[in-house]
Amino acid sequence: MTATGELIVISGPSGTGKGTIATILAECPNFTLSISRTTRPPRPEEIDGVHYQFTDRADFERLISVGAFFEFADYNGHFYGTPIENVHKQLAAGKNVILEIDVNGAAKIRTSYLGDYISIFILPPSRAEMERRLLERGQNTDEDIQKRIKIARFEINDAQNYDYLVINDDVNRAVSDIKAIVLARSLHVSKNIAYIQHFKEEF
Numbered sequence: 001m002t003a004t005g006e007l008i009v010i011s012g013p014s015g016t017g018k019g020t021i022a023t024i025l026a027e028c029p030n031f032t033l034s035i036s037r038t039t040r041p042p043r044p045e046e047i048d049g050v051h052y053q054f055t056d057r058a059d060f061e062r063l064i065s066v067g068a069f070f071e072f073a074d075y076n077g078h079f080y081g082t083p084i085e086n087v088h089k090q091l092a093a094g095k096n097v098i099l100e101i102d103v104n105g106a107a108k109i110r111t112s113y114l115g116d117y118i119s120i121f122i123l124p125p126s127r128a129e130m131e132r133r134l135l136e137r138g139q140n141t142d143e144d145i146q147k148r149i150k151i152a153r154f155e156i157n158d159a160q161n162y163d164y165l166v167i168n169d170d171v172n173r174a175v176s177d178i179k180a181i182v183l184a185r186s187l188h189v190s191k192n193i194a195y196i197q198h199f200k201e202e203f
Helices: 018-026 059-066 084-092 103-112 125-136 144-157 171-186 193-200
Strands: 007-011 029-031 071-077 078-083 096-100 118-123 164-167
Touching: 007 018, 007 171, 018 029, 018 096, 018 171, 059 071, 071 084, 071 103, 078 084, 078 193, 096 171, 103 118, 118 125, 118 193, 125 144, 144 164
Parallel strands: 007 096, 007 118, 029 096, 118 164
Antiparallel strands: 071 078
């Protein structure tokens, strides 16, 4: 019987590199990235159905009305949501499912999700590095960057509600840290009660 995968919630302010981390993790064995649906316009490098499922606001609101989302949130004027069906299917197949969501979405999971999951907050080594990464994208105006920094001040206040903090000063090290967290959780006694019981029956 295939073991159920871990649900991994990853959040952090814009410019922390959480998207890059999630993408690299999704390429590792037994990890997959939940494809969120959003009303945000795609960036030039993004592919519909790979990075996000892009849709308009009317369709998104229709899906909300029928309870199609695991969680959803309005971030910076755009809706983002996690389709329920895909998450449950991947977990049942033994995949570690990564949810890259904002603090509002994570808060909804804390209050409504009854299952076990891992929550990880990502931060860069400094505010200056965060601003540098936002500038490096070449897609954000100065006004947009300052708006994102203002949102970041709010988001950082929520970091204490997560299980783990990972500092992304080196993306490969950050990925390794998260893989170590997931491995440790999979070895927890509470995750292996069935095996312990089976082993006891051999005596």
